[in-house]
Amino acid sequence: MSLKKDRASNTSPLTFTDVFVPVENLVGGVPGQGLKQANSVFGYTRLMVAAMAIGAGEAALSIAIPYAKDRIQFGSPLSEKQGYTHKLIVPHIVRFEAASSYLDEVALRIDAGDTDLQVEGAIAKLFASETANRAAEDAIQALGGYGYITEFGVEKIKRDVRITCIYEGTSEILQNIIGMFRWKKTWKTKGAFYRSIAEEMTALHQKNDQAGCQYYGLAAEALNRTILLAHENRLTRSQHVMFCLADMMTHVEIGASLGRKAADLGSSRDPQIQKVQAAARIFAAEVAQLVYQNMLKILLGNGMFTSETFSGFLESISCRQLPFACANTVQDMDRICELVFENKK
Numbered sequence: 001m002s003l004k005k006d007r008a009s010n011t012s013p014l015t016f017t018d019v020f021v022p023v024e025n026l027v028g029g030v031p032g033q034g035l036k037q038a039n040s041v042f043g044y045t046r047l048m049v050a051a052m053a054i055g056a057g058e059a060a061l062s063i064a065i066p067y068a069k070d071r072i073q074f075g076s077p078l079s080e081k082q083g084y085t086h087k088l089i090v091p092h093i094v095r096f097e098a099a100s101s102y103l104d105e106v107a108l109r110i111d112a113g114d115t116d117l118q119v120e121g122a123i124a125k126l127f128a129s130e131t132a133n134r135a136a137e138d139a140i141q142a143l144g145g146y147g148y149i150t151e152f153g154v155e156k157i158k159r160d161v162r163i164t165c166i167y168e169g170t171s172e173i174l175q176n177i178i179g180m181f182r183w184k185k186t187w188k189t190k191g192a193f194y195r196s197i198a199e200e201m202t203a204l205h206q207k208n209d210q211a212g213c214q215y216y217g218l219a220a221e222a223l224n225r226t227i228l229l230a231h232e233n234r235l236t237r238s239q240h241v242m243f244c245l246a247d248m249m250t251h252v253e254i255g256a257s258l259g260r261k262a263a264d265l266g267s268s269r270d271p272q273i274q275k276v277q278a279a280a281r282i283f284a285a286e287v288a289q290l291v292y293q294n295m296l297k298i299l300l301g302n303g304m305f306t307s308e309t310f311s312g313f314l315e316s317i318s319c320r321q322l323p324f325a326c327a328n329t330v331q332d333m334d335r336i337c338e339l340v341f342e343n344k345k
């Protein structure tokens with residue numbers, strides 16, 4: 001089979017007309033329980049699709065990275081141009097680090113016998129598939145004209161990875177699931193679920209201040225307050241609000257996982273450890289920005305605050321600190337480039 005031309009997933013229609021299925025052949029064996037049975041497998045089947053997406057996205061980057069080192073434009077390799085690396089390559093390396101960290105955590109829980117992981121499966125698949133799809137798209141751009149034609153194979157990866165945002169639950173259905181289940185969990189626990197993540201991140205920051213954990217903590221607290229306010233004011237009736245919340249929840253939970261991993265690596269000059277910690281700080285900035293922006297969309301977008309009362313609200317959740325998650329992220333991106341492209345300083 002030629003990998004460049006053939007489809008990775010052959011798909012064809014199946015038509016059933018007047019088919020009789022005897023009751024002993026009922027899939028799952030118990031009438032009326034189909035949806036429940038299907039839902040119970042999504043914790044691991046969606047994790048499998050997430051893993052597949054990460055593999056495809058990383059494969060696209062593994063083609064773009066050597067290309068960028070070899071391709072000389074305007075007197076120097078593309079890998080030495082920040083406008084190229086910090087736009088088309090580094091953000092994806094960072095997000096794959098975050099996605100892999102979350103995937104590993106959930107996989108370990110499955111191996112330990114946890115069967116109630118439907119939301120975690122949805123979070124893993126939503127984030128990994130959307131990340132991989134964007135990475136494959138940017139890998140095409142990173143190869144210029146060669147990205148669009150078949151020779152280097154990135155356009156094939158893009159076409160194949162695109163399905164991961166659609167099957168096994170579309171991204172929008174996953175946003176529905178994440179928003180609904182985590183909203184219920186938040187008000188049932190009176191905010192304890194995300195508060196415990198915020199407290200855990202704050203404690204981790206005391207142990208290791210190289211992993212961006214203080215910002216993951218602030219973002220978790222801001223998310224918590226936004227969910228509770230949206231609930232009290234019945235904004236959760238709006239699907240747009242629920243999708244904004246789902247994206248905040250996804251980023252906070254994935255970020256907390258990367259924060260844990262990076263903090264546990266301790267303090268070291270090992271380049272690979274420094275890469276994970278730089279990725280954790282960069283991703284903390286992304287999480288902080290998304291949480292802040294979606295909070296504005298939800299609370300100001302629904303006319304809940306005047307400018308005076310909104311300032312007071314921001315103050316009450318230490319939100320003024322969130323933008324500082326961006327501090328030194330350009331240097332962190334430079335550092336990741338040095339390691340990935342072996343660029344000399």
Ligand SMILES: Cc1cc2nc3c(=O)[nH]c(=O)nc-3n(C[C@H](O)[C@H](O)[C@H](O)COP(=O)(O)OP(=O)(O)OC[C@H]3O[C@@H](n4cnc5c(N)ncnc54)[C@H](O)[C@@H]3O)c2cc1C
Nearest residue numbers: 009010011012163166167168169170171172173174176239
């Ligand atoms: C290559 C391939 C392989 C497949 N393999 C399998 C398989 O092995 N097993 C299997 O069972 N299925 C399989 N499918 C089917 C796949 O799971 C469905 O195509 C997918 O779930 C989307 O359903 P749909 O096509 O009916 O789209 P629709 O449900 O019509 O959705 C269209 C759009 O509307 C959005 N949308 C739908 N409902 C809502 C809502 N409530 N709120 C907001 N937005 C919404 C969707 O997210 C999507 O963007 C496969 C499909 C393909 C293309």
